[in-house]
Amino acid sequence: MEATREIYWNVGHGLLVLVPMYLLTLAAVAVLVNELMRRIEVYKRGRPLNRTDDLGGRIADLARGALLQTRVLRVKGPGTAHGLFFWGFLLLFIGTCLIVVQADFTDPVFGIKFLKGTFYKIFSVVLDLAGLLATVMLGGLLVRRYLIRPEGLESKKDDAAMHGVLFAILISGFVIEGARMAVTELGTPLAAWSPVGLIFAKAMAGMGEESLRSLHSTTWWLHLFLVMAFIVLIPLTKFRHILTTSANYLFADRGPKGALTTIDLEDEERETFGAAQISDLTWKDIFDTDACTQCKRCQDRCPAHTTDKPLSPMKVVNQIGEVAFNAPEANLVETISKDALWSCTTCRACQEICPATIEHVNKIVEMRRNMVLMEGEFPGEEVMAAADNTEVNGNPLGLAFASRGDWAKDTSARLMAEDADVDILYFVGCYASFDRRNIMVAKSFLKICDAAGIKVGILGAEEKCCGEPVRKMGNEYLYQSLAPWPRTIATSALTWKPSITRYFCTAWS
Ligand code: SF4
Ligand code: SF4
Numbered sequence: 363m364e365a366t367r368e369i370y371w372n373v374g375h376g377l378l379v380l381v382p383m384y385l386l387t388l389a390a391v392a393v394l395v396n397e398l399m400r401r402i403e404v405y406k407r408g409r410p411l412n413r414t415d416d417l418g419g420r421i422a423d424l425a426r427g428a429l430l431q432t433r434v435l436r437v438k439g440p441g442t443a444h445g446l447f448f449w450g451f452l453l454l455f456i457g458t459c460l461i462v463v464q465a466d467f468t469d470p471v472f473g474i475k476f477l478k479g480t481f482y483k484i485f486s487v488v489l490d491l492a493g494l495l496a497t498v499m500l501g502g503l504l505v506r507r508y509l510i511r512p513e514g515l516e517s518k519k520d521d522a523a524m525h526g527v528l529f530a531i532l533i534s535g536f537v538i539e540g541a542r543m544a545v546t547e548l549g550t551p552l553a554a555w556s557p558v559g560l561i562f563a564k565a566m567a568g569m570g571e572e573s574l575r576s577l578h579s580t581t582w583w584l585h586l587f588l589v590m591a592f593i594v595l596i597p598l599t600k601f602r603h604i605l606t607t608s609a610n611y612l613f614a615d616r617g618p619k620g621a622l623t624t625i626d627l628e629d630e631e632r633e634t635f636g637a638a639q640i641s642d643l644t645w646k647d648i649f650d651t652d653a654c655t656q657c658k659r660c661q662d663r664c665p666a667h668t669t670d671k672p673l674s675p676m677k678v679v680n681q682i683g684e685v686a687f688n689a690p691e692a693n694l695v696e697t698i699s700k701d702a703l704w705s706c707t708t709c710r711a712c713q714e715i716c717p718a719t720i721e722h723v724n725k726i727v728e729m730r731r732n733m734v735l736m737e738g739e740f741p742g743e744e745v746m747a748a749a750d751n752t753e754v755n756g757n758p759l760g761l762a763f764a765s766r767g768d769w770a771k772d773t774s775a776r777l778m779a780e781d782a783d784v785d786i787l788y789f790v791g792c793y794a795s796f797d798r799r800n801i802m803v804a805k806s807f808l809k810i811c812d813a814a815g816i817k818v819g820i821l822g823a824e825e826k827c828c829g830e831p832v833r834k835m836g837n838e839y840l841y842q843s844l845a846p847w848p849r850t851i852a853t854s855a856l857t858w859k860p861s862i863t864r865y866f867c868t869a870w871s
Contacts, residue, residue, distance in 0.1 A: 365552050366478035369465040371542055372578050380466070383586060390593035397597035398605070401652060404686055408645035413613040420612045427611030433717040437659060440506060441717070443499045450496030451528075454535070457489040486555040490539075494558045497532045500525065514658045514674075520599040527592050534585040536562050541578035545571055606653040607718040613646055614719040620710055622727055625838045636732030636836065637725070638695055640686045647725050651683025653718040660712035660722065666705040673705035675712035675722045682725060695729050703729050704741035708834045730836030740835070749832050753840055756826025757792040766790075767822025769801045773808050775820045784819035786811070792827050 373379055414420070426432045429452075431445040460477065468474040477485060504525055507517055540562025547553040548567060553560050566574060595601050625635055637643045660675040661667050667674050678698055685692045695703065703726055712722045733739040740746040751760035767777060769790075776784055794804040811818045829844030 364478050365480070365482050365555070366475070367482070367542075367546070367552075369461055369477070371546065372575050373582050375465065386586065386590050387593075390590040393594045394597055401597065401602075401687075404690075405645045405648045405652075407641050407686065407690060408643050408648045409641070411644040411646050413615075413646055416616060419616065420614075423614060424608065424612045427719070428608040433611075433719065436715065436717070440503065440657070443502045443506075447496050447499035447503065450492040450494075450499065453492035454489060454496065454532075457485065457492070460485070483552075483555045486552075487557070490556045490558045493532055493535055497529075497536075500528055500532065504529070512658075514661055516656065523595060523599055524601055527588055527595060531585065531588045531592060534581050534588060537581045538578060538585055539563075540566050541574045541581065544569070545574050545578075600655060602652060603655045603718065606649065607655060610650065610653040610719050613649065615721055620708075620723070622833060623724055624842075625731065627839060627842060634732070635735040635838070636730065637728035638693055638732045638736070640682070640690050640692075640694065642694075642732070643682070643725060643728060646721070647682065647728075648686045650718075650720040650725075651679050651686060654679045654683070654720055655718060656680065657717060659715045659717065660720075663711040663715045665707060665709060665711065671702075671705035672699065673702045675706075678702065678722060678726065679720055695733060698729065700733065700739070700741075703733070727834065727836060731838055732836075734836035735839060745835060749835070749837055749840060752827050752829070752832055752844070757796060758827065758831060759792065759796050761796050763826065764823045766795045766825055767820055769795055769804060770808070770820055770822070773805060774812050775808055775818050777822045778819045779822070779824060782819060784817040786816060786818055788818050788820050789828070790820055790825060795825070 369375070370379065431448055434441050434448075435445045464475055464477050468476065506512065507515065507521065507525070511517075536558060539556060539559035543553055543556060543559050543563035544566045547556070548560075548563050553563065566577070569577070592601070596604060626632070627635075634642065637647075640648065654676065656676060658676050660679075661677070664673065664675050681698050682694065685694055685697055689697075706723070706726045708723050708727065710723055713720070716722070740749065747760065748758035752758045755761065756763045757766070775788065776782075778784070778787065788804075788807070790804055791800075793800040795801070808818055827844055829841035832844070833841035
């Protein structure tokens with residue numbers, strides 16, 4: 363006899379089953395779409411931002427991130443468990459779709475049954491093992507969340523609902539399979555192709571056919587309701603990350619790492635700078651908050667958080683989401699707190715590790731810009747003095763700009779103003795010019811160049827701060843007045859000696 367099974371065994375395939383089944387599905391999908399549309403309206407409160415360029419590259423990133431789980435797998439343990447669970451559940455989803463396609467489309471319309479023979483055996487064993495994998499991984503994640511309870515991993519109602527529904531779906535699936543197999547397959551060679559179902563079938567074998575049929579149909583309907591509950595819960599709980607985190611791979615920033623957005627300070631129509639209201643952020647900043655799974659990886663890697671500063675990048679993202687969805691008039695800076703915003707070092711460790719490609723730094727810098735440019739605030743007098751020094755002396759340390767090249771007096775570096783016959787122009791930067799430890803780095807660099815026979819030129823007193831530190835503090839105005847410098851240097855270098863095609867900066871290295 364050909365290997366196959368009766369789809370809708372015991373529950374029937376008539377209108378009494380199909381009508382409620384499809385109506386329930388329709389209702390669940392309607393809730394899903396309606397709630398997603400409501401959330402899209404909230405994303406639209408943000409400023410426009412183009413994230414649809416290089417669509418091919420974006421689609422490749424989506425495939426890598428969502429299907430291959432590349433970013434999730436970067437963290438061993440929970441990341442691996444999530445990836446394996448995802449693949450197991452995905453296979454079950456594909457298998458369920460194939461069953462529906464055959465039972466309700468290809469068979470009744472064309473008389474084609476493809477779930478048979480060798481394909482059915484492979485289908486059976488793959489789905490069985492996928493279900494087992496998903497169940498074991500979910501079990502592991504449950505133990506981690508509720509028994510091990512890693513510090514900082516908060517478990518909310520959302521988590522209980524999500525884990526509960528998923529676990530119930532998986533276990534009820536095996537009960538349905540076991541009950542069916544106990545009646546129809548036990549003792550046949552086909553049973554070996556469903557190894558997990560076989561264990562359930564053997565455990566239930568003593569129940570008698572009538573009880574098994576009754577258990578099967580009750581669990582079948584329960585399983586259906588659970589799947590519908592899962593669909594409804596997607597937009598209402600953290601389940602939404604299935605869609606939003608995946609979409610975030612598509613919308614991720616594809617520019618140079620760490621590049622901050624530039625404010626058009628000449629724009630006369632602009633009344634405010636930086637972000638104090640949710641409408642000052644972009645739609646992507648709001649969307650990010652929906653893509654966050656609260657996995658706390660960013661928090662664990664944040665040097666500010668791990669040294670007890672009042673900053674958690676995860677909390678910042680979640681607080682922006684709270685404001686966007688529940689209190690759109692609230693002041694972002696006050697909600698998050700100035701102390702938290704000033705605590706960020708802009709190191710990007712949070713962004714590097716985030717499995718959902720959430721962009722924390724731009725959000726924080728936007729709120730700092732509002733504090734600095736609109737409120738004239740700085741985190742302390744030292745920082746204000748550093749900004750003043752940068753403006754007046756061209757370095758945040760307040761040291762005489764004329765002594766900037768003194769460190770190089772006993773080295774092979776040539777001052778460009780005196781001798782432009784060099785191979786590269788070295789933009790030294792403030793700390794490598796004035797700070798003793800950093801000067802050692804600059805000198806080591808020159809030694810390497812000497813050994814390689816490369817002639818190096820420096821600007822000395824003509825060089826000044828590139829403005830990056832004040833920019834990260836939120837002072838975009840001062841940054842933009844300093845930023846043209848490196849470009850000017852490059853241009854000048856070409857004028858002095860057209861063969862100079864490269865310049866090097868300690869601060870950027
Ligand atoms: S921002 Fe990213 S890393 Fe941080 S909790 Fe959310 S998903 Fe995890
Ligand atoms: S960029 Fe800021 S928030 Fe992110 S890890 Fe570094 S210090 Fe923490």
